[in-house]
Amino acid sequence: MKHITFYFDFIxxxxxxxxxxxxxxxxxxxxxxxxxPVLFAAMLKHHGQLGPAEIAPKRDWTYxxxxxxxxxxxxxxxxxxxxxxxxxxxxxxxSSCGTPADPAAINRYVCEAxxxxxxxxxxEAADEQRLAALTxxxxxxxxxxxxxxxxxxxxxxxxxxxLNLFGVPAMEVDGKVFxxxxxxxxxxxxxxxxxxxxxxxxxxxxxxxVGISRKT
Numbered sequence: 017m018k019h020i021t022f023y024f025d026f027i028x029x030x031x032x033x034x035x036x037x038x039x040x041x042x043x044x045x046x047x048x049x050x051x052x053p054v055l056f057a058a059m060l061k062h063h064g065q066l067g068p069a070e071i072a073p074k075r076d077w078t079y080x081x082x083x084x085x086x087x088x089x090x091x092x093x094x095x096x097x098x099x100x101x102x103x104x105x106x107x108x109x110x111s112s113c114g115t116p117a118d119p120a121a122i123n124r125y126v127c128e129a130x131x132x133x134x135x136x137x138x139x140e141a142a143d144e145q146r147l148a149a150l151t152x153x154x155x156x157x158x159x160x161x162x163x164x165x166x167x168x169x170x171x172x173x174x175x176x177x178x179l180n181l182f183g184v185p186a187m188e189v190d191g192k193v194f195x196x197x198x199x200x201x202x203x204x205x206x207x208x209x210x211x212x213x214x215x216x217x218x219x220x221x222x223x224x225x226v227g228i229s230r231k232t
Contacts, residue, residue: 017046018207023176023186024127025056026110027103029082029093030197031185032135035127036091041200045207050121053110054173055103056184063182069100085197094138101142106130109150111172112165113157119168120175126157192218 022038024031038049060067068078079095086093113126133150134141160168179188187194187203192213194203206213 017048018189020047020049020203021121021188022049022051023054023172023181023184023188024051025054025103025184026106026130026134026141027056027100028184029078029095029135030085032093032131033082033085033089033091034185034187034197034200035131037089037197037200040089042204042207045204047207049124050118051124051127052120052172052176053107053122053169054176054181054184055107055169058173059177059182059184062177065182067100093135096134096141097138098140098142101140103141105142105147106134106150107169108162108165109147109154109158111169112160112162113154114160114165114168116159119160119164120172123157126154129154 022035024035026032035051056067069075079099083093083095085091110122110126110130113122115121115123129150133146139146176186179193181188181193181195183195185195185197187199189203189206192206194200194206212218
């Protein structure tokens with residue numbers, strides 16, 4: 017049975033879509049999943065990138081496309097009242113729910129509760145009263161202190177960057193990384209044993225030379 021590590025940040029609409037669609041996308045396959053929260057902004061900073069919502073025309077398209085994917089897949093989704101927002105309180109809440117056996121990972125119930133807090137209903141994701149209610153709801157799941165959760169989130173993010181992850185959602189299995197909601201069909205084919213993933217098409221792309229580099 018293959019094991020998938022699912023890296024995500026609640027700020028990403030595509031991470032929400034991938035989380036919701038994962039069971040359907042991999043239906044009939046034998047696998048296990050670890051869900052690891054990371055800070056997307058730290059990954060962007062490391063790679064010198066702007067987020068999709070930080071480029072005005074791309075921001076509009078990102079929201080339209082995400083809502084279309086939700087519509088086409090039958091996933092309940094409504095944009096939060098403000099986006100982007102500060103995801104740190106939600107990420108640290110999630111990290112406080114790391115399991116005793118694996119502090120880096122949280123269970124699907126916790127992921128679902130926080131993702132739906134953000135992406136269903138259209139309310140402010142960072143509203144303090146809503147956050148307090150969510151924290152109370154997840155209290156039985158919390159095993160780490162605030163300081164431990166903060167440190168664990170940083171470790172998760174540092175580990176993701178060390179794996180050369182550059183965005184969320186990212187699904188890692190057998191050292192292979194599948195990035196984005198639209199990579200779920202690729203992930204399924206890999207789990208099915210498609211020989212393409214051992215071919216030059218997968219392994220050879222890093223050998224392509226850079227023809228020109230745009231300097232900033």
